[in-house]
Amino acid sequence: MADKITTASAAWLTDPTVFAVNRTPAHSNHVTFSHIPAIGEPSDLKQSLDGEWRVEMVQASDIDLEEEPFAAEDFDDSAFGRIDVPSHLQNAGYMNHKYVNIQYPWDGHENPQEPNVPETNHVALYRRTFTVAERLDAARQNGGTVSITFHGMATAIYVWVNGVFVGYGEDGYTPNEFDITEALHDGENVVAVACYEYASASWLEDQDYWRLHGLFRSVELAAQPHVHIEDMKVEADWNPETATGSLDALLAVRNAKNAATVSATLKDLSGNVVWETALAASDETGIVSGSLDVKPWSAESPALYELQVVVIGHDGAIVETATQRVGFRRFRIEDGIMKLNGKRVVFKGADRHEFDAKRGRAITRQDMIDDITFCKRHNINAIRTSHYPNQEYWYDLCDEYGIYLIDETNMETHGSWVANNIETPETAVPGSKPQWEGACVDRINSMMRRDYNHPSVLIWSLGNESFAGEVFRAMHAHAHAIDPNRPVHYEGSVHDRAFDDVTDIESRMYAHADEIEEYLKSNPKKPYISCEYMHAMGNSVGNMDEYVALERYPQYQGGFIWDFIDQAIL
Template sequence: MKVQNFYENLSTLHVGTMDNRCWYVPKQDGRESQILLSGDDWKFAWYPSVEEVPEHFWEKDLEKEGFINMEVPSCWQMKGFGQKQYTNVRYPIPYDPPYVPNENPSGAYVKDFTLTEKEAGERQFLYFEGVDSCFYVWINSEFVGYSQVSHSPSEFEITGKTKAGSNRMAVLVLKWCDGTYLEDQDKLRFSGIFRDVELVLRPQKFVHDFTVQTPVAEDGRAEVTVRFDRVEGDLEINCTLTDAEGKEIGRAVSNGENIAIPVAAPVLWNAEQPYRYTLKLQAGTETIEQKVGIRWISVEEGKILINGKQVKFRGVNRHDSNPYTGAAVTREDVIRDLQLMKESNVNAIRTSHYPNAPYFPELCSEYGFYMIAEADVESHGVVTLYTNDGHDCMGYIAQDDAWAESILDRQKRNVIRDKNQSAVIFWSLGNESGYGGNFEDAGRWVKAYDPTRLLHYEASFWNSAGYHNDVSMLDVMSRMYADTEWVKEYCEDRRMRKPFIQCEFIHAMGNGPGDIHDYMELMYKYDKFCGGFVWEWCDHATWEGKAADGRDIFHYGGDAGEFPHDGNFCMDGLVYPDRRPHTGLLEWKNEIRPVHAAGKDLAAGTVELWNVQDFADLADTVQIRYEIKKEGTLLAEGEIREITCPAHEKV
């Protein structure tokens, strides 16, 4: 099949797509006004290259062409098509940007859907939550557009291309594109439509994009402000704010201008007490509801403060992964991860190294987690290149103007999608991609667009010969695997003013995680050491059935016969692929426990409790039971009731 070669063109990243917008699900007449197109009734055929895909494949006899039923979302490697592969640093293809191999595996998808007369009269938007790596779309044989950036949404208006009755959508997905060079994350590599697809139905006039912020004054009063970034048509927008019990706090009316709703005595959001308000935007027949956590973020003398209180981030790095379905995860998968993290005292998550599923930040805001929300950028593979002059290659893409638009585009898609989620404390420019002007410019854009949050990028620590790093737009010093002596030196150096984060540390592979206690002692000792994120949450593997003795079989790198691969380096999590806890998780859970106990005066029967939570009083979170034994014989037992101890204090 001949398609216009957008996939090897750095100046064409998206064709026919809408402007980016925040994530929400609009409602009309009290019901979600979108049609979920996901399901197991898609038709699918896999081809070794784009050229082997039949022309106008959607018009063919699909059964004769070998099309089968395919579930969407899914990863085609997990359905028996193409090569499974795990690689860490090395690119899965030869380094020759913007070009990719001619043998570029491609998946052809066909989906039939029906619209009523009423639905056909609405404005219609196709919303793809995630497609790896790039894709072309047709509706009723008419070309709609093209897009890339695997882990961010792409939205197309298809109004006028559909009709009442039956309609046919065709999607052609390519395994590789020029974006592949920016998606070299340490993970199993999967392809296809791996997140949900929706047809969003909207009135002729509607709110397309808006930004919610929650400034808090020194006297404790707050505002919920709304900036309407894009409104389709002239319309009146009625804005209402209610508390968690549904009581109205205030309202305002906008014709597209910014509004502010005052909150005299706000209940502030934090990960330990994730209180949220509800903002309702009523525009004509459409309603958008946005949950709002009122909170503010600041840096003071090397400390990170939320709502004026110092916070320590006791976190993990997390991929979207499932051993049975690959990168295609469900809301239930995500909730299971978050529940296990909560039970293990984890309070922060870094989305390594791309935006997780679009509902993920919403769930983190609801359940109470702090997020480092990372853009879909990693070009780690350039470090394997060599030059005759000994030039450091890590900054190749970071310092090449040809990649500036691609890198900035990925920052915009990350920030704009999740900007209204209270869980997001940091934006991160990506991972292990070197440093240069492309990231400096991207960082300046992020800080200008959203000055209310902190900006993170660990790879700014990477220095290229002859290049002077400008890190003025970054709010924290971030390192991976810095040893304890380096951490001490940084924290005690008065010239180093930025808070310090270990965005990856205590590698949880084999006998790991290691040195947890030593690092946590330093974190509690030094204000400047504000947090660490374990690499990583979950082992990565694919489930391959049952062994003769009934045990599950999991494959990691090399087990599928792929090249290149990095062996079992993907088995480095705190939990097994099926989420059974490793002993490492139990150790991490204990080291980040919310209260520490130590003997004060055992003869007098006193014990000192230290509340290492950042907001909650022990009275609200802890029950204390005790036993006293002598050589195994129980002498006494009981409960200590009504223990009051504020955060960071001892009693």
């Protein structure tokens, strides 16, 4: 671990330029195997660490991260409490519930100036033991690696394995993955996590919702063989003029020199081979199909296929198989209108928080299935992931059932630029402040790298209610550098029209129908969506007919009702 930082530092908590230490670069969420799997088979290279953990609540002032004894392998944690992972500390009784809208949760109690945090800062010290499963350990013993991934946490984590510091991470709505290979040993291992309530990241996470903390999504180990497909970037295009598809994939292959070939097979979900090829392995392996006889993907007809990539060693043995479901579709803005497969699309959408009255944001797979079934039964064809990337399984369901997604970056800074209904642009975070640019670009990068291959994702969103500024220009440019095809959405530019260029779509909240109609009659360059409208919390949702009537204008392309489910805790 000579090239890694091996000592934790409390200074990172208030330094916005430090948002990840030793974190694995963001990558696609393709599934890997040690063999050729059946369609739908779970990975044999992953191991869940969900279940009962031990936990102790302390204040930030009570711990020394550089010498913290709780992280030691032989630390006696018998006096710690118990908590299920995934879950929230509040729901387990370790912290009090808070609901905050525009202001920050410390407002009226303490007055830290960004990027600093309140002195009252809870820290949850988590610990659990684990033994690496034989199938994962075999990869480690044969020159591969093992990582630990925290799929969701709030707000910042320091991680140790067997007393060895392995990493620090913020942005708890995209994976925080750390290579722990060198810290592991045979037999029982110990993972320790210090999960902080507040960090500089808290200034970017002022969403209007229950403020819930802890390890609230799954934690898992994953093994990577000595030759490993680190990333798959798949373009599955469909040409409406020829009614044919084409596949263009770029694979990042670690230690490609130790492999002979990479073979790729495209199958329908019944297992029928549509197309296949084989080529020599290289660090960047490109796969290009040419014209394919495939069905297009849409919400009404969500046709899916599976791309299966097999890495073959020089001895002819299978080293690794990677699978990725794909849907062939083309989504573009043409002549100021968003079109899917050559036809105008209208979003009959809702804004959705991940939420359950008992579990908070630690929702289950069944919760997601229930939500998507409700959407399909009630003709909801689109969801905006307000205001953060969702659990990965949600995207799989949206691909399978047919739901259009606006995938939204984990960012809302409402309380930094609005006080008593008065806007103060000069105090906005991130605004045009260069110290925040890295963290904000990292957040959209992490989301896009993870979710790129999902056909359900039609639009990328830079975040919510965070004003405007040069940082958003950097985020918009980064998004289009990664993905030149999908449009980028951001509503906040309405507060400063000098930054109209940071959004490819005109997007407003709660605009009256007549105001929208004025825009549509002005020969606009951009299509229009209502990213929030109707406000359906409680007894409301009147005047819907006025918005539906706007659909006679081709550039009015629907909207997203706030919101999908009321946030209430039993």
